[in-house]
Amino acid sequence: MILKKWEKFDKVLLIEPNFPIPNKSLNHKDFLPIGLLKLASYLKNEGVEIQLNRLDDTFQSNIDQFNFQPDTIFITSLFTYWSEYVKNAVNFCRLKFPNSKVVVGGIYASLMPDHCKEYTGCDEVFVGICEKAEKFQPDYSLVDVDYQIIHASRGCIRKCACCGVYEIEPEFKFKKSIKSEVFSRKIVFYDNNLLANPYIKDILLELVELKKRRTILNCESQSGFDGRILLKHPDLGILLKKANFVNPKIAWDGPVSDSDDIKRQVDILVNSGYKSKEISVFMLYNHDLSFEEMEKKRIFCWEWNVQISDCRYRPLDQTYDNYNPYTKKPQSNEDYYIHPQWDDKLIRTFRSNIRKQNICIRQDTLFYSADIERKRVSKTIAAKCKKMKFNDAKIHIKDAWDPDVIHYEINDAKIAK
Numbered sequence: 001m002i003l004k005k006w007e008k009f010d011k012v013l014l015i016e017p018n019f020p021i022p023n024k025s026l027n028h029k030d031f032l033p034i035g036l037l038k039l040a041s042y043l044k045n046e047g048v049e050i051q052l053n054r055l056d057d058t059f060q061s062n063i064d065q066f067n068f069q070p071d072t073i074f075i076t077s078l079f080t081y082w083s084e085y086v087k088n089a090v091n092f093c094r095l096k097f098p099n100s101k102v103v104v105g106g107i108y109a110s111l112m113p114d115h116c117k118e119y120t121g122c123d124e125v126f127v128g129i130c131e132k133a134e135k136f137q138p139d140y141s142l143v144d145v146d147y148q149i150i151h152a153s154r155g156c157i158r159k160c161a162c163c164g165v166y167e168i169e170p171e172f173k174f175k176k177s178i179k180s181e182v183f184s185r186k187i188v189f190y191d192n193n194l195l196a197n198p199y200i201k202d203i204l205l206e207l208v209e210l211k212k213r214r215t216i217l218n219c220e221s222q223s224g225f226d227g228r229i230l231l232k233h234p235d236l237g238i239l240l241k242k243a244n245f246v247n248p249k250i251a252w253d254g255p256v257s258d259s260d261d262i263k264r265q266v267d268i269l270v271n272s273g274y275k276s277k278e279i280s281v282f283m284l285y286n287h288d289l290s291f292e293e294m295e296k297k298r299i300f301c302w303e304w305n306v307q308i309s310d311c312r313y314r315p316l317d318q319t320y321d322n323y324n325p326y327t328k329k330p331q332s333n334e335d336y337y338i339h340p341q342w343d344d345k346l347i348r349t350f351r352s353n354i355r356k357q358n359i360c361i362r363q364d365t366l367f368y369s370a371d372i373e374r375k376r377v378s379k380t381i382a383a384k385c386k387k388m389k390f391n392d393a394k395i396h397i398k399d400a401w402d403p404d405v406i407h408y409e410i411n412d413a414k415i416a417k
């Protein structure tokens with residue numbers, strides 16, 4: 001076990017590979033290397049000298065910062081399909097610190113330890129969660145953020161086939177209270193299934209109290225809320241709203257025939273005080289449901305006036321993903337994972353349909369137009385048409401797009417009800 005040897009460490013370098021995260025999003029609540037920050041706190045507490053380096057594309061620019069010789073380097077990993085970035089980070093560390101031991105942990109390392117060891121060439125792989133570090137607050141002094149991250153639970157009560165949580169965090173563990181951890185006015189929960197915590201009501205009541213006292217401003221859950229739990233306990237919706245959870249999300253991975261249940265989940269949030277357009281529905285596509293079925297689900301969300309967070313499926317052991325959203329050239333399974341029921345064109349079309357629909361919902365319009373978005377239409381005509389229904393708008397706006405029908409192509413004339 002790697003951790004037993006830690007007492008001997010003097011200097012540890014913590015590395016986040018240069019994952020393809022836009023620089024401006026580096027400190028975004030979705031991309032903080034929280035595992036490394038907890039490790040940093042733990043190691044510091046053990047008297048180990050640490051440095052964190054978040055590699056960028058110009059590895060070179062980081063070299064000068066590495067002014068100490070670590071005995072061990074811990075590299076984090078994320079999705080399996082970003083394995084190449086981990087390998088590059090290992091190579092970089094080998095060149096720069098040939099005498100240091102290189103350990104890789106995190107999601108990819110935990111899901112595919114053998115592949116990780118062989119492909120990246122690291123010395124050791126750390127699988128799962130580091131329990132010792134888990135007890136520590138992340139070391140926020142190493143990053144520049146105005147929020148804090150809390151795990152009120154680890155693991156999940158469910159075992160969805162497309163999800164790797166069970167592999168990494170097989171046991172569902174939860175806290176009864178989190179109020180003693182709170183120090184920031186903004187809290188982001190990294191729980192996989194926040195509402196599954198048997199003490200969720202107590203935790204939400206704590207947050208409501210902290211909100212009343214203005215100790216906190218708002219909360220957010222990185223994962224969606226478990227709609228089946230919301231249906232059983234609709235009172236949780238009111239507590240979420242009172243605690244000022246922003247941008248609530250629920251997941252709809254099942255078939256279109258589940259629409260009644262999903263609508264009831266949306267209604268619980270709306271009746272708790274959320275505007276429908278603040279709510280997002282997570283949808284996995286490029287998976288078992290066909291394009292047509294996904295489009296029908298999209299149209300339900302249009303009727304309910306909720307946004308969609310689309311998530312392109314990749315298998316849990318997919319080790320590359322070179323999908324290019326900007327290319328005009330078709331891509332194939334050699335570039336990225338394409339489900340047998342889908343193809344490159346349908347994937348791009350669905351993604352485009354979601355984007356257009358979300359813009360309509362955010363802007364309260366009944367049609368989408370790229371000409372209006374890119375200001376190729378005069379302000380006067382755009383303002384005149386803004387509140388029009390699709391059939392009226394299309395008289396004035398050539399490229400008006402109707403969210404209410406299935407679109408099989410990005411710029412299609414071919415549509416079907």
Ligand code: SF4
Pocket residue numbers: 156157158159160163164165166192193226
């Ligand atoms: S509910 Fe969410 S976190 Fe839990 S197993 Fe399913 S997908 Fe994973």
